[in-house]
Amino acid sequence: MSLESLGWQGLVVLVVFGISLLIATYCTYAERVIAAFLQDRVGPDRAGPWGLAQPLADAVKLFTKEEFFPSGANKALFIFGPCLAMITALMSSAVIPFGSFLKFGETVVHLQGIEINVGMLYVFGIVSLGVYGIMIGGWASNNKFSLLGAIRAASQSISYELAMGLSLIAVLMMSGSLSLRDITLQQSVPGEWHFWNIVKQPLGFLIFIVCAFAETNRTPFDLPECETELVGGYHTEYSSMKMGLYLFAEYVNVFVASAVMSVIYFGGFNFPFQYELREWLSASRGFSADAAQNVVAILGVVAVFAKIFSFIFFFMWVRWTLPRFRYDQLMRLGWTILIPLAIFNILLTGGLITAGVIPEIKQWW
Amino acid sequence: MSLFLFLAFVALLSALGVVLAKNPVHSVLFLILTFFTLSAHYLMLNAQFLAAVNIIVYAGAIMVLFLFVIMFLNLNEDTEPHKPALAKIAATIAGGSLLLIMVAALHKVQPTGYNADTFDSQVGMVDRLGLVLFKQYSLPFELASILLLAAMVGSVMLGKRETGERNF
Numbered sequence: 001m002s003l004e005s006l007g008w009q010g011l012v013v014l015v016v017f018g019i020s021l022l023i024a025t026y027c028t029y030a031e032r033v034i035a036a037f038l039q040d041r042v043g044p045d046r047a048g049p050w051g052l053a054q055p056l057a058d059a060v061k062l063f064t065k066e067e068f069f070p071s072g073a074n075k076a077l078f079i080f081g082p083c084l085a086m087i088t089a090l091m092s093s094a095v096i097p098f099g100s101f102l103k104f105g106e107t108v109v110h111l112q113g114i115e116i117n118v119g120m121l122y123v124f125g126i127v128s129l130g131v132y133g134i135m136i137g138g139w140a141s142n143n144k145f146s147l148l149g150a151i152r153a154a155s156q157s158i159s160y161e162l163a164m165g166l167s168l169i170a171v172l173m174m175s176g177s178l179s180l181r182d183i184t185l186q187q188s189v190p191g192e193w194h195f196w197n198i199v200k201q202p203l204g205f206l207i208f209i210v211c212a213f214a215e216t217n218r219t220p221f222d223l224p225e226c227e228t229e230l231v232g233g234y235h236t237e238y239s240s241m242k243m244g245l246y247l248f249a250e251y252v253n254v255f256v257a258s259a260v261m262s263v264i265y266f267g268g269f270n271f272p273f274q275y276e277l278r279e280w281l282s283a284s285r286g287f288s289a290d291a292a293q294n295v296v297a298i299l300g301v302v303a304v305f306a307k308i309f310s311f312i313f314f315f316m317w318v319r320w321t322l323p324r325f326r327y328d329q330l331m332r333l334g335w336t337i338l339i340p341l342a343i344f345n346i347l348l349t350g351g352l353i354t355a356g357v358i359p360e361i362k363q364w365w
Numbered sequence: 366m367s368l369f370l371f372l373a374f375v376a377l378l379s380a381l382g383v384v385l386a387k388n389p390v391h392s393v394l395f396l397i398l399t400f401f402t403l404s405a406h407y408l409m410l411n412a413q414f415l416a417a418v419n420i421i422v423y424a425g426a427i428m429v430l431f432l433f434v435i436m437f438l439n440l441n442e443d444t445e446p447h448k449p450a451l452a453k454i455a456a457t458i459a460g461g462s463l464l465l466i467m468v469a470a471l472h473k474v475q476p477t478g479y480n481a482d483t484f485d486s487q488v489g490m491v492d493r494l495g496l497v498l499f500k501q502y503s504l505p506f507e508l509a510s511i512l513l514l515a516a517m518v519g520s521v522m523l524g525k526r527e528t529g530e531r532n533f
Contacts, residue, residue, distance in 0.1 A: 129424060132432075162517070
């Protein structure tokens with residue numbers, strides 16, 4: 001890789017980082033607006049036009065609140081907890097392909113932080129680390145309710161990781177690659193009808209999205225912070241921006257989970273007739289090959305973000321629609337329903353591949 | 366080389382931290398850091414799959430369980446049982462002799478060079494690893510996967526509610 005394209009790639013990493021934070025910020029606003037919409041209220045509309053400056057006002061409020069350390073707390077770990085939650089949340093968006101590539105003469109810029117051939121395992125590994133922020137913060141607070149929240153988070157995340165991993169294995173059996181870019185490109189083959197993975201893996205997607213709700217601690221699985229039982233769960237003792245970091249980390253996690261679902265199951269940056277559009281632009285509109293590719297790539301970025309935003313909306317829609325599970329129901333769902341279903345899904349996928357119903361993927365790029 | 370030295374330094378320091386930390390939770394966190402440095406070493410050896418799996422299995426799952434148990438038991442300096450002096454002396458002698466044997470066995474080891482023409486840098490990549498596992502070692506691989514599946518089914522069975530059991 002030349003120094004110039006390395007510089008471009010660094011810029012892409014910075015942009016991805018900024019976008020993750022920006023989306024997390026506006027998720028707080030979106031959550032309140034959507035909650036208001038679903039409950040037939042007005043929602044935040046005072047700060048700026050349509051209340052759009054509300055996240056800024058919230059940030060100012062959080063920064064100016066008193067920093068509080070509970071007595072008997074482990075001070076170092078008490079600070080370390082929210083930082084870790086934020087770091088692990090932000091790390092996973094690095095491997096997600098947000099677009100194909102831009103081409104300026106010789107320079108090719110891939111719209112992805114880093115391309116590694118174990119991208120899916122990387123995301124999975126980082127997601128499994130996300131629980132440490134909650135556990136450490138909850139334990140260091142020296143509070144029974146926080147500790148209960150931390151312990152709930154730990155057992156919940158371990159239980160649902162299993163089903164999540166098993167549902168991904170079925171996708172891997174079809175794709176034959178762990179790279180998220182390969183998985184995206186395989187979902188759309190130029191010149192022929194090709195379906196997104198959701199059509200081939202409906203059961204796997206259902207398992208994955210349930211596990212994604214559990215891994216991001218969103219209602220109906222937000223038992224670690226369940227306010228009716230545990231006051232505030234793991235962040236009971238947190239105030240000021242440390243509290244804010246926990247809240248932000250949750251929204252960054254929602255964003256990343258939505259991005260992963262769009263990429264793995266909903267074709268990522270592919271959209272219908274993209275290759276035809278590129279042909280048409282360069283053949284009858286007088287675009288150069290590079291310009292046509294760039295236009296299609298930018299439309300691809302728009303497509304992937306449209307998919308991500310629909311998933312974020314779905315996360316919020318579910319939150320304000322479904323009541324919370326009881327803890328034993330959560331565990332029973334994970335261990336006795338989702339894991340056997342995921343194993344069945346693997347067997348089913350294997351059978352369909354052997355029978356030739358799911359076609360062999362060819363590496364066309 | 367400097368990256369290796371830095372990683373090795375952090376690995377040794379955090380491994381020492383595991384043993385020397387007074388608080389068991391700190392020990393667990395140092396152990397997680399150790400696993401991360403080990404994964405970084407795997408990455409430098411171009412074994413990306415091993416690095417990712419090391420993080421997922423050890424740092425992501427097993428250490429969460431460790432932390433879980435330690436938080437539940439609430440271990441700290443006050444509740445730690447004081448071991449008799451004899452046990453401490455015996456442990457020191459045993460550990461010291463292990464160190465002596467290892468140093469004696471390994472101090473003359475020379476790293477063998479590799480042939481740059483025949484060296485295969487892709488050997489740790491996930492597709493190569495898969496080919497080796499499924500072609501050369503397919504029987505042990507399948508047996509291990511059956512063992513793991515049996516363990517998983519067993520845990521589901523244990524967690525399953527029997528008929529007539531109390532619904533707390």
